[in-house]
Amino acid sequence: MDSTALDGNVAAGILANIFYPEMTVAATSCAHCGATRQLGELDAYVHSPGVILRCTSCEAVLLRVMQNHNRVWLDMRGISLLQLELPEEDASP
């Protein structure tokens, strides 16, 4: 990680437009090394348009997201498993 990395919290606003559950506490498993981290902990790079989230263990790209007006591009192939927590009122299966 270089010193310009931020963390996954910076992606929370744009992801809130796509996902219903709160995403910074979602568990992400890295498709490259298998490390599991909460999304808010991941290294975030914001130099390019949009946000790139990388694994804090192996630095592989986990997620890329970009928004331009009302169009969003989302690439999540670096995440092998995403575990989301639904709000309590939606807990019954």
Next chain:
Amino acid sequence: MLNWLVATVTKTINETPDSVSLMLDVLGWPGHRAGQHVDVRLTADDGYTAERSYSIASSPSSNELELTIVRLDEGEVSPYLTGLAVGDQFELRGPIGGYFVWDNTETRPVLLLGGGSGVVPLMSMLRCNAELGSTAHMRIVYSSRTQDDILYRDELAALSSDTRDVIITLSREPSSQWSGRRGRIDRELLSRLTNVAEGNLLCFVCGPTPFVEAMADTLVALGTNPNNVKTERFGPTNGG
């Protein structure tokens, strides 16, 4: 889906020569948790928009939303926000984030480490702890450059109590008038502060990336459970 809401400035507080706290009335604000942030959006006449994230400084129990903005002269957004006057309006959405948050139902002892304006979300936690009469022991160590750069200086002094401890350390204070701690937050200080909690300590670290990395690494090296160290990093790439 988070909707954009209109915020109206009800009061401005000059915190330091380059930072301002904005008290905001936000129609439809759903309330927040201590440590969360908002996205602010500015739209130019030609439709160009700029968005930035700002941490919330106010306690969840406060009627008004408070944001503290540090002006970055090269920035697109902060020079505008720090120049706002009472009655001015802008758009924001939130609250955002569930990772870097502290709830007053939490009873474990808390250590807050803030570097520069990283103190802002920690202030929300400290205010929440004070205003809602939490039983959790909370200690904040705030690293600032000089006396003039200290945010919330008088309020921090007033928040100090039996269960709340405030330590301010200055890394570049030239004046001999400062009788408080000097230098960066080092291993010796953290060792003393983390020892007391017997592995039960909850830590929140916020500041520039190098500060956060150094603090988190030291906390973990001293035996703090990594799962109990929550971090939020910001840098010039997000600022402005």
